[in-house]
Amino acid sequence: MAHHTAAQTAHHHSHEEEHESLKTMGFWMFLITDVILFSVLFATFIVLRGNFNGGPGPHELFQMPGVIAETFILLTSSFTCGLALLSLNAGKVKGVIGWLAVTGILGIAFLTLEITEFVHMVHEGATISTSAFLTAFYTLVGTHGLHVTIGIVWMTGLLIQLKRNGLNAKTKRKVNNLSLYWHFLDIIWIFVFSFVYLMGVM
Amino acid sequence: MANVNANHHDSHDHHGESHGSVKSYVIGFILSIVLTIIPLVVVLQGWMTGNAAIAVIMITAVLQFLIQMLFFMHLKEEKKPRYNLLALLLALVIVVTVVAGSIWIMMYNTVAH
Numbered sequence: 181m182a183h184h185t186a187a188q189t190a191h192h193h194s195h196e197e198e199h200e201s202l203k204t205m206g207f208w209m210f211l212i213t214d215v216i217l218f219s220v221l222f223a224t225f226i227v228l229r230g231n232f233n234g235g236p237g238p239h240e241l242f243q244m245p246g247v248i249a250e251t252f253i254l255l256t257s258s259f260t261c262g263l264a265l266l267s268l269n270a271g272k273v274k275g276v277i278g279w280l281a282v283t284g285i286l287g288i289a290f291l292t293l294e295i296t297e298f299v300h301m302v303h304e305g306a307t308i309s310t311s312a313f314l315t316a317f318y319t320l321v322g323t324h325g326l327h328v329t330i331g332i333v334w335m336t337g338l339l340i341q342l343k344r345n346g347l348n349a350k351t352k353r354k355v356n357n358l359s360l361y362w363h364f365l366d367i368i369w370i371f372v373f374s375f376v377y378l379m380g381v382m
Numbered sequence: 383m384a385n386v387n388a389n390h391h392d393s394h395d396h397h398g399e400s401h402g403s404v405k406s407y408v409i410g411f412i413l414s415i416v417l418t419i420i421p422l423v424v425v426l427q428g429w430m431t432g433n434a435a436i437a438v439i440m441i442t443a444v445l446q447f448l449i450q451m452l453f454f455m456h457l458k459e460e461k462k463p464r465y466n467l468l469a470l471l472l473a474l475v476i477v478v479t480v481v482a483g484s485i486w487i488m489m490y491n492t493v494a495h
Contacts, residue, residue: 205465205466208469209469212469215477216476216477216480219477220480223480223483223484223485224484226481226484227488244426248422251418252415255411255414255415258411258454259407266402266403266407359454360455364455366454367446367447367450371443374443378421378425381426382431
């Protein structure tokens with residue numbers, strides 16, 4: 181083992197970095213459990229999607245222009261998050277901060293649109309207790325929105341750390357994990373967009 | 383075993399390919415935009431209905447999932463042993479069981495009514 185370490189120091193691979201990569205794997209395991217959480221919410225939604233209890237259905241409620249904007253905003257933010265990771269690999273702290281900030285702003289834009297949509301729906305009388313369809317809808321889409329919110333808070337904290345400490349093994353690992361989280365949220369949204377909205381207005 | 387890993391680590395130097403490049407991100411981004419527009423147009427323009435439309439929506443969603451995994455999350459470049467990939471496959475088995483199982487059970491529930 182000591183032999184490897186010697187070889188690795190030459191390649192800037194310290195024990196610390198090895199430890200950090202183990203933490204990234206732990207974070208991946210968290211994402212896996214989160215996938216299972218969402219699968220249960222999706223199953224619930226798919227089962228209950230036809231139960232309107234006399235209330236409004238997807239055709240009356242969903243406003244596709246807003247949803248399409250949300251989709252492309254999140255897709256773009258997934259891309260800019262990837263660009264932050266490229267800057268990270270190139271060791272450019274300014275690039276990381278810049279692209280992460282862009283990603284965060286896009287995330288806020290996404291959330292604003294989503295909250296506007298929810299407020300609009302509630303004003304139409306479609307609340308979480310109106311029907312089984314709406315309960316499942318708000319739970320599924322709201323849980324995704326909550327994840328995005330947590331991601332933005334995390335991103336803000338990380339931006340402060342990057343400003344203060346620059347790039348080191350720890351901040352690098354955190355940027356890596358955050359980008360995994362953000363891409364994961366985009367994947368979940370693709371399925372929300374497909375199964376909830378597109379199949380809803382079909 | 384550890385030796386193999388260390389060697390893999392060492393051959394990690396050419397950053398361009400082990401962590402993705404601008405090119406691979408741009409390709410992934412363009413592909414995911416195209417794969418979003420296809421089901422969108424199919425549904426909103428009414429090009430297809432019923433099962434055909436559902437098939438298009440599901441296929442494009444799965445393809446986008448693969449693109450995010452390969453182009454953005456770099457699953458392909460994972461070093462052996464591929465614990466991440468194995469964990470993901472386990473998750474997919476659970477996802478399919480939960481979702482398809484729920485649909486299947488509730489289908490019979492509807493029949494019973």
